[in-house]
Amino acid sequence: xxxxxxxxxxxxxxxxxxxxxxxxxxxxxxxxxxxxxxxxxxxxxxxxxxxxxxxxxxxxxxxxxxxxxxxxxxxxxxxxxxxxxxxxxxxxxxxxxxxxxxxxxxxxxxxxxxxxxxxxxxxxxxxxxxxxxxxxxxxxxxxxxxxxxxxxxxxxxxxxxxxxxxx
Numbered sequence: 001x002x003x004x005x006x007x008x009x010x011x012x013x014x015x016x017x018x019x020x021x022x023x024x025x026x027x028x029x030x031x032x033x034x035x036x037x038x039x040x041x042x043x044x045x046x047x048x049x050x051x052x053x054x055x056x057x058x059x060x061x062x063x064x065x066x067x068x069x070x071x072x073x074x075x076x077x078x079x080x081x082x083x084x085x086x087x088x089x090x091x092x093x094x095x096x097x098x099x100x101x102x103x104x105x106x107x108x109x110x111x112x113x114x115x116x117x118x119x120x121x122x123x124x125x126x127x128x129x130x131x132x133x134x135x136x137x138x139x140x141x142x143x144x145x146x147x148x149x150x151x152x153x154x155x156x157x158x159x160x161x162x163x164x165x166x167x
Contacts, residue, residue, distance in 0.1 A: 001025040001065045004072030006035055025062040049098030059105045068106045070099040071121040076136045088135050095139035114158035120147045124167035
């Protein structure tokens with residue numbers, strides 16, 4: 001299951017996994033069935049990672065999940081002073097809390113099977129401070145710390161948690 005497949009890294013990850021012969025559940029807030037090439041190994045489901053009902057429904061509809069790629073995210077560039085509070089909350093709701101809630105939704109079935117992998121997509125902007133990126137970088141830095149702690153927590157259960165920092 002891959003979140004945020006309507007464009008960018010999510011779409012490319014879905015392409016890659018399908019090419020490897022894997023079954024893919026590609027999720028998008030507003031499913032675009034032409035966004036990815038038709039394949040018997042592809043299912044496209046609606047998912048808003050900020051909505052608990054949407055998360056529950058997508059995880060149920062996906063069936064058994066062996067791997068979760070938390071890719072859904074909002075990019076943002078702008079100074080802190082010029083970023084409205086609502087936008088700051090939306091960025092953290094999607095980038096950080098959405099990642100955490102998707103992980104919580106999938107963990108029970110991974111724990112039951114004693115296997116699986118969770119891949120959280122962050123950003124290389126977390127490696128060096130840059131101007132005009134304080135909100136976005138903070139939301140992704142939280143994902144980094146979350147993933148490192150999660151990896152320690154789930155390793156004894158046979159589950160792997162990994163972090164990808166594109167860019």
